[in-house]
Amino acid sequence: MSPDSEELLSAVREAVAGVTKKWDRTYYMDCTRRGVAPTEMYETMAQQGLFALGVPEALGGAGGGLTATAAVMEEMSRAGTPPMLFSLTSFARQSIIRHGTPEQIRRLVEPTLTAQQSMCFAITEPDAGTNSFAMQTLARRQDDGTYVLSGQKIFISGADQATHIMIVARTTPASEVAKKSEGISIFVLPRDTPGVSMTAMNIDWKAPERQFSVWFDNVVLPSDSLIGVEGKGLSSMFDSLNAERVVIAAWTLGLGYLALNKAVSYARERSPWGAPIGSYQGVSHPLARAKAQLEAARAMNYRAAERFDRGEEAGDDANIAKYLASEASYAAVDAAIQTHGGSAFDEDSDVITLFPMIRILRVAPLNNEMILNYIANHMLGLPRSY
Ligand SMILES: Cc1cc2nc3c(=O)[nH]c(=O)nc-3n(C[C@H](O)[C@H](O)[C@H](O)COP(=O)(O)OP(=O)(O)OC[C@H]3O[C@@H](n4cnc5c(N)ncnc54)[C@H](O)[C@@H]3O)c2cc1C
Numbered sequence: 001m002s003p004d005s006e007e008l009l010s011a012v013r014e015a016v017a018g019v020t021k022k023w024d025r026t027y028y029m030d031c032t033r034r035g036v037a038p039t040e041m042y043e044t045m046a047q048q049g050l051f052a053l054g055v056p057e058a059l060g061g062a063g064g065g066l067t068a069t070a071a072v073m074e075e076m077s078r079a080g081t082p083p084m085l086f087s088l089t090s091f092a093r094q095s096i097i098r099h100g101t102p103e104q105i106r107r108l109v110e111p112t113l114t115a116q117q118s119m120c121f122a123i124t125e126p127d128a129g130t131n132s133f134a135m136q137t138l139a140r141r142q143d144d145g146t147y148v149l150s151g152q153k154i155f156i157s158g159a160d161q162a163t164h165i166m167i168v169a170r171t172t173p174a175s176e177v178a179k180k181s182e183g184i185s186i187f188v189l190p191r192d193t194p195g196v197s198m199t200a201m202n203i204d205w206k207a208p209e210r211q212f213s214v215w216f217d218n219v220v221l222p223s224d225s226l227i228g229v230e231g232k233g234l235s236s237m238f239d240s241l242n243a244e245r246v247v248i249a250a251w252t253l254g255l256g257y258l259a260l261n262k263a264v265s266y267a268r269e270r271s272p273w274g275a276p277i278g279s280y281q282g283v284s285h286p287l288a289r290a291k292a293q294l295e296a297a298r299a300m301n302y303r304a305a306e307r308f309d310r311g312e313e314a315g316d317d318a319n320i321a322k323y324l325a326s327e328a329s330y331a332a333v334d335a336a337i338q339t340h341g342g343s344a345f346d347e348d349s350d351v352i353t354l355f356p357m358i359r360i361l362r363v364a365p366l367n368n369e370m371i372l373n374y375i376a377n378h379m380l381g382l383p384r385s386y
Helices: 003-020 025-034 039-047 065-078 084-099 102-112 233-269 281-309 315-345 352-360 368-379
Strands: 119-122 138-141 147-157 164-170 184-190 196-200 211-221
Touching (some): 003 065, 065 084, 065 233, 233 352, 281 315, 315 352
Antiparallel strands (some): 147 211, 164 184
């Protein structure tokens, strides 16, 4: 990491501390139990200028790039308060910054700098899943230039809290394109657009945000809802998705460090045989291994972020970082559970409560098998099996 980044990170750390001192893990879990949005936390994040990070100063943002965004996510997660809407909005707006018109940036990005507007991201469909090319949600262009959008998305996180939905949809059905990667477009629409409805899914991942099935029933979209070029949404999407991998890696890393720190504190104190259990290598080695894995994943993640910020191809590093970070955090939480013994399963110790989210981040937003496919196919040049 460059000295510039070190300076940036310490400024971010200080600003995040201004949020998490007030809106801590207890507050976050209280919101989770009550099923309410952590609105106060987002307000304080906005006051600290954190939502403006990651957007170039020329566009009214505070700069700092993806490196700063990842740092916010990691620090907030280390405190046990991962800000999901911040994460979604931060990576979704990358497509608009890079491919939107000045008017779209004014309308859709500027209000996110103060958290007046936020975005959720809708790509997953019931029958397509990992295979996004098989998506069926269709936006048909009308003679007057508007689009009519119909289809269903599932697992859409924070769909009830975000003011806007960034949706990936087909503008040409898969059966009518030469390559299945063609005919896919990105739109952004206000969540309360007529024809949009949603139902909460039953996912308990110990977070204040829920996932939703979202239906689009002949939703009329003005032509300026389209981001970038019609049918060429895939490349715009990858600007958001590479950013997403880095932000998600930072998210899971922060939680991994939190689990590890809790385990280390417990291992120093707990002494059923007289000596602290942390003196037994059966306990300390899994924790030491997790520490090594977390540090390696973190270094890779900041390398990916810096590449992205320099405008270089960051896909390889971003994919590796997401893979390593989610596996390292999983190792950390598993070791933390083992270290805590039975008390890990008492929700009051707040160990088992870290598990579902860390485990999910090996599956979502992109499962680790697909990342290994990416590494095998794109980096090693091995043939695809699917
Ligand atoms: C808590 C949570 C939040 C989410 N939030 C969002 C969101 O905000 N927006 C959104 O659009 N989606 C969201 N998702 C959806 C998530 O991105 C998908 O669950 C994920 O991409 C996997 O898709 P799937 O569940 O359909 O799995 P499937 O495609 O059915 O795959 C199942 C399993 O098969 C394996 N697999 C699949 N394909 C391959 C392959 N080619 N090679 C090897 N193995 C393979 C993997 O192990 C995978 O886990 C969320 C999911 C969860 C659980």
